[in-house]
Amino acid sequence: QVQLVQSGAEVKRPGASVKVSCKASGYIFVSYYIHWVRQAPGQGLEWMGVINPTGGVTTYTQKLQGRVAMTRDTSSSTVYMELSSLGPEDTAVYYCARDYSASGNCDHWGQGTLVTVSA
Amino acid sequence: QSALTQPLSVSGSPGQSVTISCTGTSSDVGAYNYVSWYQQHPATAPKLMIYDVNKRPSGVPDRFSGSKSGNTASLTISGLQAEDEALYFCCSYAGGYTVKFGGGTKLTVL
Numbered sequence: 001q002v003q004l005v006q007s008g009a010e011v012k013r014p015g016a017s018v019k020v021s022c023k024a025s026g027y028i029f030v031s032y033y034i035h036w037v038r039q040a041p042g043q044g045l046e047w048m049g050v051i052n053p054t055g056g057v058t059t060y061t062q063k064l065q066g067r068v069a070m071t072r073d074t075s076s077s078t079v080y081m082e083l084s085s086l087g088p089e090d091t092a093v094y095y096c097a098r099d100y101s102a103s104g105n106c107d108h109w110g111q112g113t114l115v116t117v118s119a
Numbered sequence: 120q121s122a123l124t125q126p127l128s129v130s131g132s133p134g135q136s137v138t139i140s141c142t143g144t145s146s147d148v149g150a151y152n153y154v155s156w157y158q159q160h161p162a163t164a165p166k167l168m169i170y171d172v173n174k175r176p177s178g179v180p181d182r183f184s185g186s187k188s189g190n191t192a193s194l195t196i197s198g199l200q201a202e203d204e205a206l207y208f209c210c211s212y213a214g215g216y217t218v219k220f221g222g223g224t225k226l227t228v229l
Contacts, residue, residue: 035218037165044208044221044222044223045157045165045208045210045220045223047210047217047218047219047220050218059215061217095164097164097165102212102216103151103153103155104153104154104155104210104211104218105153105155105167105170105171106155106165106210107170107176109164109165110164111164112164
């Protein structure tokens with residue numbers, strides 16, 4: 001069965017970076033784009049960006065340009081999302097989700113990773 | 120990039136129908152037939168309920184339906200059940216491999 005398994009919760013200081021992983025299984029890894037979406041406590045969903053696992057091409061939301069980087073390792077079917085210069089506003093649950101056409105139709109999601117930014 | 124606009128909350132009694140709207144612009148909802156809807160229960164990941172405006176993934180009850188007119192998409196849930204109480208988010212492709220979400224609507228089953 002299709003699974004996206006994310007790394008565990010993180011606590012970071014302001015100004016630090018965090019790297020969250022998303023390991024895919026149960027399907028052909030390079031056939032689906034992976035989006036990253038975050039949700040601050042009690043808030044809505046915020047799209048962060050998408051990566052094409054085939055060539056590693058990425059598109060990021062303008063809001064996070066320069067602070068976010070998405071990469072992939074095809075040998076382990078894993079996608080990574082690194083966010084730098086963390087501030088309290090980055091405290092959120094971070095989700096990865098797969099999408100066949102990068103159109104926003106995400107049929108499987110990871111379990112979410114809580115990132116807490118606190119001094 | 121502004122979020123899509125959804126009502127904060129809607130409610131209905133068991134067996135009734137409710138409709139949640141999602142308003143975007145001619146650059147996102149109005150430009151593409153790539154609107155999806157997600158259901159999220161507390162402390163769980165979102166679940167895809169509708170994709171490509173009006174298609175249902177396997178396993179989603181046919182009580183859930185989607186439509187679009189101009190820059191506004193809608194999710195209708197008929198025959199409301201207690202388990203439908205959740206947050207609902209719309210999502211639209213916005214060109215250039217970018218995606219937007221709505222702010223979310225809390226559905227309360229009275």
